[in-house]
Amino acid sequence: xxxxxxxxxxxxxxxxxxxxxxxxxxxxxxxxxxxxxxxxxxxxxxxxxxxxxxxxxxxxxxxxxxxxxxxxxxxxxxxxxxxxxxxxxxxxxxxxxxxxxxxxxxx
Amino acid sequence: xxxxxxxxxxxxxxxxxxxxxxxxxxxxxxxxxxxxxxxxxxxxxxxxxxxxxxxxxxxxxxxxxxxxxxxxxxxxxxxxxxxxxxxxxxxxxxxxxxxxxxxxxxxxxxxxxxxxxxxxx
Numbered sequence: 001x002x003x004x005x006x007x008x009x010x011x012x013x014x015x016x017x018x019x020x021x022x023x024x025x026x027x028x029x030x031x032x033x034x035x036x037x038x039x040x041x042x043x044x045x046x047x048x049x050x051x052x053x054x055x056x057x058x059x060x061x062x063x064x065x066x067x068x069x070x071x072x073x074x075x076x077x078x079x080x081x082x083x084x085x086x087x088x089x090x091x092x093x094x095x096x097x098x099x100x101x102x103x104x105x106x107x
Numbered sequence: 108x109x110x111x112x113x114x115x116x117x118x119x120x121x122x123x124x125x126x127x128x129x130x131x132x133x134x135x136x137x138x139x140x141x142x143x144x145x146x147x148x149x150x151x152x153x154x155x156x157x158x159x160x161x162x163x164x165x166x167x168x169x170x171x172x173x174x175x176x177x178x179x180x181x182x183x184x185x186x187x188x189x190x191x192x193x194x195x196x197x198x199x200x201x202x203x204x205x206x207x208x209x210x211x212x213x214x215x216x217x218x219x220x221x222x223x224x225x226x227x228x
Binding site for chain 2: 032036044046049050053055087089091094095097
């Protein structure tokens with residue numbers, strides 16, 4: 001299976017900060033990577049696909065980059081609604097796997 | 108607009124079988140564009156993919172669960188289901204059904220709200 005590792009596990013930030021989360025794959029996955037946002041008690045929300053494409057309706061302050069084994073999710077200016085846990089997920093393999101999550105909390 | 112809704116018992120006894128159903132509206136489980144999938148999340152933990160069913164009844168499962176899992180679909184009801192045998196406390200989790208868009212090749216673009224299943228006597 002392809003292991004996905006996110007860093008950091010927790011990130012403390014303030015409104016207006018630029019935030020970057022890293023996701024590493026144990027083998028090359030091309031650009032077959034998605035990002036999700038999850039708030040407590042809610043299902044994950046789909047944000048980005050194919051590493052860098054923003055899903056319709058997602059604010060442009062979210063962006064993704066990377067290919068192969070290293071990927072990043074960036075929030076250009078953190079908003080109050082963005083405090084949540086973020087997951088990356090690979091779909092290069094039919095055995096889908098997720099990163100362990102990065103919690104973005106208020107500093 | 109597609110909607111997915113999980114249903115099933117919230118409490119299952121150890122060693123028994125967990126059954127959940129996902130009802131799909133706004134799309135069809137017979138579409139060749141999607142893997143209809145199950146994902147779970149133990150309380151306070153991360154997401155674990157369980158498996159999927161495709162329109163042609165092809166299934167694929169997480170190897171760690173494969174011996175206990177069956178995913179099936181009922182086209183007449185536009186539903187797909189999860190059966191997990193011989194459950195233990197480690198199977199306590201929120202169970203989500205989700206649509207994996209393999210036509211657009213994007214990942215899980217739509218999710219149900221999730222249902223908590225507790226394994227306890």
